[in-house]
Amino acid sequence: MGFVPLVIGISGIAYLLSLLLSGGAIGGGGxxxxxxxxxxxxxxxxxxxxxxxxxxxxxxxLLSAVWLHxxxxxxxxxxxxxRMIAPPVGELYGPGRMVIIYTIGGIxxxxxxxxxxxxxxxxxxxxxFGLLGDRKSTxxxxxxxxxxxxxx
Numbered sequence: 001m002g003f004v005p006l007v008i009g010i011s012g013i014a015y016l017l018s019l020l021l022s023g024g025a026i027g028g029g030g031x032x033x034x035x036x037x038x039x040x041x042x043x044x045x046x047x048x049x050x051x052x053x054x055x056x057x058x059x060x061x062l063l064s065a066v067w068l069h070x071x072x073x074x075x076x077x078x079x080x081x082x083r084m085i086a087p088p089v090g091e092l093y094g095p096g097r098m099v100i101i102y103t104i105g106g107i108x109x110x111x112x113x114x115x116x117x118x119x120x121x122x123x124x125x126x127x128x129f130g131l132l133g134d135r136k137s138t139x140x141x142x143x144x145x146x147x148x149x150x151x152x
Contacts, residue, residue, distance in 0.1 A: 007102075032073060046060070048062055049118050066123070109126015
């Protein structure tokens with residue numbers, strides 16, 4: 001199984017479990033809250049942020065929250081983006097390095113959210129921007145290298 005199907009599969013299962021743990025308290029007030037798990041379920045499953053990390057001393061949530069999502073729209077767009085950006089990064093660096101980039105991007109995103117005082121945060125946005133940022137920096141470095149090799 002490849003990286004993309006693994007991420008989509010784990011995230012999908014975690015999303016469904018968070019809905020089950022929410023019981024009847026699933027959000028539905030508007031498009032952005034459509035099928036949104038409640039905060040209690042997300043915290044139980046490993047949501048990150050200033051409350052879980054600093055008040056509850058759950059440092060491991062910096063790793064677990066990347067698999068959780070706050071609504072149907074949230075998970076759909078995150079998984080679509082991963083489907084689009086991960087394959088080129090995997091081709092460039094290989095699957096092992098791509099997992100490292102994804103993981104470090106996710107951790108750094110949650111550290112930034114925690115430091116900024118966000119009480120509760122979930123999702124793959126930090127990890128996705130890690131992949132995207134790496135892809136962009138590689139393009140910038142390669143174009144700079146090509147320009148420096150050109151004769152004057």
